[in-house]
Amino acid sequence: MAWTLPVILCTIGATVVAYLLGSCNFAIIITKLFANDDIRNHGSGNAGLTNVLRTLGKGPALLTLIGDFSKGILSVILVRLLLHYIAGVNDFYVADYIVAIAALLGHNFPLYYGFRGGKGILVSFGAVMILxxxxxxxxxxxxxxxxxxxxxxxxxxxxxxxxxxxxxxxxxxxxxxxxxxxxxxxxxxxxxxxxxxxxxxxxxxxxxxxxxxxxxxx
Incomplete structure (x- = not known):
């Protein structure tokens, strides 16, 4: 993949969006909706699926799984769409990995939650299943x-x-x-x-x- 200006701009844009999307930590969001509390105050203190399962049960855990898994998928799909339709590129793998890392960083160090997030397995797995x-x-x-x-x-x-x-x-x-x-x-x-x-x-x-x-x- 040649790093032309359109490719660079698309990759940068998708990377920023991936980080912001990754920052939407569903363990924190779901716990707030179901218990009006912060999951980081309970159990292991980690904002992740396992702690939600142990603290709130299977239903909230399933919603957390779907949300965090989807972040990785959407991040990679986004950069592929931008590169294909705007930059005319079909060789994605470097950009794929860059946005996957950005989504992972967003999940682990979320902008919206004081940079205290989860550990990144679900969001990474979502990205990997596309990669x-x-x-x-x-x-x-x-x-x-x-x-x-x-x-x-x-x-x-x-x-x-x-x-x-x-x-x-x-x-x-x-x-x-x-x-x-x-x-x-x-x-x-x-x-x-x-x-x-x-x-x-x-x-x-x-x-x-x-x-x-x-x-x-x-």
Whole structure:
């Protein structure tokens, strides 16, 4: 993809929108609507799906899942539409990753909520399912198996993050017979940021203090 002026402007515009869209943290929004409270004041203090499930139950958790998952999807679709219809470009993958990272940053550090957000698994998964559906499916299977066997959502998230750069490079190679250093770096940025946001979970896992998945409200 040649970085012409229309491509640059479309990518910048989509990146800004993706960050602002990512900043719409549905764990915070749904908790405000259902309980007139801030999810960050409860449970683990994280503005994410698992804390909503533990605090408010399955209904609010499902709405949170749909909202945060959709942010990643919409961000990538937006940049593709802009590049296709305005810049006349059909090679998207670098811009795709840029807006995916922007949406992730918005979710983790939301402009509207004092830059205290969630950890980014759902919004990233939504973006990944557009970036590389097969790789995203493999990452989800890895996540699911890890959670089933350990009951730790955080561990499953870390497993998925480790699989993501590997699977994207594998399928890129199968498609083009080459590796992409740019794609690898961008994929690693997504995975590294999510793993960094799970640093407290990693500490609790290592010390045997991490909470296991439960569908019962506390």
């Amino acid at each position: 590389s559906p097969i790789a995203g499916t493999i990452c989800f299977i890895g996540f699911l198996l890890a959670v089933i066997f350990t009951k730790y959502v955080s561990f499953g998230s870390i497993v998925a993050c480790i699989l993501f750069p590997i699977t994207t490079q594998l399928f890129y190679y199968l498609k083009t017979s080459t590796f992409s250093l740019t794609q690898l770096i961008l994929a690693l940025c997504i995975s590294a940021l999510i793993i960094f946001m799970h640093r407290s979970n990693i500490s609790r896992l290592l010390h045997g203090k991490e909470s296991k998945l439960s569908f019962k409200r506390k």
